[in-house]
Amino acid sequence: MRAMVVERLGPPDVMELREVPRPEPGPGEVRLKVEAVGINFADVLAVAGEYLTRTRVPYTPGMEFAGVVDAVGEGVQGVEVGTRVASLGGRGGLAEYALSPAAALIPVPQGLSGAQAAAFPVSYFTAYHGLKTLGRGEAGEWVLVQAAAGALGTASIQLAKAMGLHVVAMASTEEKLGLARDLGADVTLLQDDPDRVKKVREAAGGKGVPLILEVVGGARFQESLEMAANLGRIIVIGNASREPANLRPVELMKRNVTVTGLWLSSLMPDAELTRQAAQALTPLVASGQVTPQIGPTYGLAESARAFQDILDRKTTGKVIIEP
Ligand code: NDP
Incomplete structure (x- = not known):
């Protein structure tokens, strides 16, 4: 499959499009066929090596994405292959397939597109x-x-x-x-x-x-x-x-x-706080009172340009990359 790979930290153009093996879900994980990746300022900082936590290389950026469940690992219950979900806290979203802990999956409110679902959680x-x-x-x-x-x-x-x-x-x-x-x-x-x-x-x-x-x-x-x-x-x-x-x-x-x-x-690991947030947000999204604002959308090969555009303050809404 195709994926963006970072081998050394630096400006956005350190990311390279590569052919890599499709990842296999481990225990407690699911694999998604990625539809859309929401790019956060944190992704840009992580590639630059300036994020709150240390970035270990090599890695594939992309912590927030939406897609269809394609395979489930051992011990995963209640997640069905073929369901559209968003992941917050997965890894390697800038690829055709990516893994997420089942616990990091967020159901996609009805009526949201893949891009809107990827723009929502963070x-x-x-x-x-x-x-x-x-x-x-x-x-x-x-x-x-x-x-x-x-x-x-x-x-x-x-x-x-x-x-x-x-x-x-x-x-x-x-x-x-x-x-x-x-x-x-x-x-x-x-x-x-x-x-x-x-x-x-x-x-x-x-x-x-x-x-x-x-x-x-x-x-x-x-x-x-x-x-x-x-x-x-x-x-x-x-x-x-x-x-x-x-x-x-x-x-x-x-x-x-x-x-x-x-x-x-x-904050996300605090199940009660996350439940309260989801309870408040879900009806607002479902009723259209809040609508994730989709910014410019790029292909996987244009990932470096997307990151640079965020740094250059050219974008509005959530920047999306569609593999
Ligand atoms: P944005 O889509 O908001 O893009 C970043 C924006 O920051 C730019 O568009 C720009 O807006 C503004 N900005 C101000 N000064 C600068 C500067 N010197 N260089 C570049 N941009 C600048 O990104 P996000 O929504 O992903 O993130 C917004 C902020 O919130 C970031 O600081 C991010 O790290 C933080 N964040 C933190 C989270 C947390 O858990 N703590 C979670 C999510 C986001 P303008 O041109 O209008 O000034």
Whole structure:
């Protein structure tokens, strides 16, 4: 079968299209015929060797994908060959066939295409945990969504609106802000607006925003502290700037701010939290209240270009690769 293989870490073009043996599912695993792979910023960081955990090479990227169950390993129960599922926490998605632990499979809500199913798990579960589990967002509150036209950003806007929150969306271009408005953002601001701190505070009645989903990091983290309301909650979800941030804990005192980290990989094994998230998200997807935003779609051989386009901030929604 064809697969993208990384033998040394670096920029996206270290990935090579190769002919490799089809993987065999081990105990507790299933094999999917991959229909679509959702590309996350984390995949780009992992290939670069800059992710939260060490990337071991050689490997095939692709942690979020959807497809049809093609074979099941020993001890797997309740998963039928021929069913369409999404996998969150599988491995090697950028290939014609990929393995996933049976425990990492997520049923695909009816009516979703393969691409939408692949675009769903990471962004929406992260948005839910950011807004609800950790952010404790309540209807009527304001939330700041950064990188608002991206995969997580579009999911966060839709979910925040479904929860009754007001949204300030920030992104780097007017076109991206247009998408944020289409999805329901109440106030939109260019990421480089020179008055952005003042404007965010003003949007929330001059008091600052009670909830911030922080994904850019670097020098921007300091600004988030300035945008936060008294008793505000900043949920640190990413560092797309790839720059170090300076956090001086005493600065949190000024507005009684709480800073909380969120990593989906270490939340997913918590069965109760995952059940709560799925219970909240499934009806919203089924009713069309939230719709995974499919970004540009590429073939397997164009994987490096897809990764580079994410780094170059050219994409909106979830970038999809179809093997
Ligand atoms: P996106 O589709 O949002 O793409 C990344 C976006 O980051 C870009 O479109 C760009 O939007 C923004 N960005 C801001 N500054 C930079 C920069 N210097 N270089 C490149 N991009 C920049 O990706 P994802 O939805 O996959 O991820 C968004 C963020 O959320 C990432 O930081 C990611 O690591 C994090 N994340 C974390 C998870 C977790 O479990 N903690 C789970 C999912 C995502 P713009 O041009 O508008 O600024």
